[in-house]
Amino acid sequence: DVKVTQSSRYLVKRTGEKVFLECVQDMDHENMFWYRQDPGLGLRLIYFSYDVKMKEKGDIPEGYSVSREKKERFSLILESASTNQTSMYLCAGGQGASYGYTFGSGTRLTVV
Amino acid sequence: QKEVEQDPGPLSVPEGAIVSLNCTYSNSAFQYFMWYRQYSRKGPELLMYTYSSGNKEDGRFTAQVDKSSKYISLFIRDSQPSDSATYLCAMSPNNAGNMLTFGGGTRLMVKP
Numbered sequence: 001d002v003k004v005t006q007s008s009r010y011l012v013k014r015t016g017e018k019v020f021l022e023c024v025q026d027m028d029h030e031n032m033f034w035y036r037q038d039p040g041l042g043l044r045l046i047y048f049s050y051d052v053k054m055k056e057k058g059d060i061p062e063g064y065s066v067s068r069e070k071k072e073r074f075s076l077i078l079e080s081a082s083t084n085q086t087s088m089y090l091c092a093g094g095q096g097a098s099y100g101y102t103f104g105s106g107t108r109l110t111v112v
Numbered sequence: 113q114k115e116v117e118q119d120p121g122p123l124s125v126p127e128g129a130i131v132s133l134n135c136t137y138s139n140s141a142f143q144y145f146m147w148y149r150q151y152s153r154k155g156p157e158l159l160m161y162t163y164s165s166g167n168k169e170d171g172r173f174t175a176q177v178d179k180s181s182k183y184i185s186l187f188i189r190d191s192q193p194s195d196s197a198t199y200l201c202a203m204s205p206n207n208a209g210n211m212l213t214f215g216g217g218t219r220l221m222v223k224p
Contacts, residue, residue: 031209043214056210090155096207097144103155
């Protein structure tokens with residue numbers, strides 16, 4: 001069974017901290033994504049990557065960066081965490097829309 | 113107006129009922145359609161995906177796409193309490209993941 005694993009389920013960080021969210025997939029898929037999910041706003045794409053060292057901005061990239069040094073790992077970085085980045089963060093991977101995408105269990109981040 | 117509209121619910125039904133979940137959309141370019149199920153505090157889980165118009169059946173679940181009406185549906189037969197979750201529709205105009213647009217989700221409660 002294919003898996004996308006996010007390293008932390010819950011995180012509490014202070015304003016101004018640099019935060020790393022890690023995601024690993026075991027599917028050998030080129031495409032990986034980072035979303036955030038907020039009540040009333042649904043899922044919004046932050047960044048995606050279609051290959052190692054390749055990245056593209058999604059709909060809401062401000063305040064975030066990403067790193068993809070290996071095919072299986074896609075990291076989301078909050079350069080200087082702010083309270084408005086408190087959210088559920090979801091990583092996903094897949095071959096394409098025709099196959100659907102597999103999501104991780106999510107990281108609930110609280111910035112205080 | 114959002115590109116993909118989904119009634120947030122909650123939708124409450126008795127066990128054994130047939131459930132109909134729906135999404136409407138405005139972008140006629142959408143070709144790939146997906147349904148995800150999300151349990152509380154978990155990541156979305158892919159239920160079904162379809163390409164273009166038509167029906168697709170998988171066990172108790174049937175997905176329908178009516179592109180002429182810009183309307184998609186997910187039917188759940190013989191609903192169970194374990195089906196209680198939020199159901200998200202998602203759609204894309206192409207196979208690339210960066211164009212995936214989600215509905216806000218419908219919360220379903222199946223009462224024993």
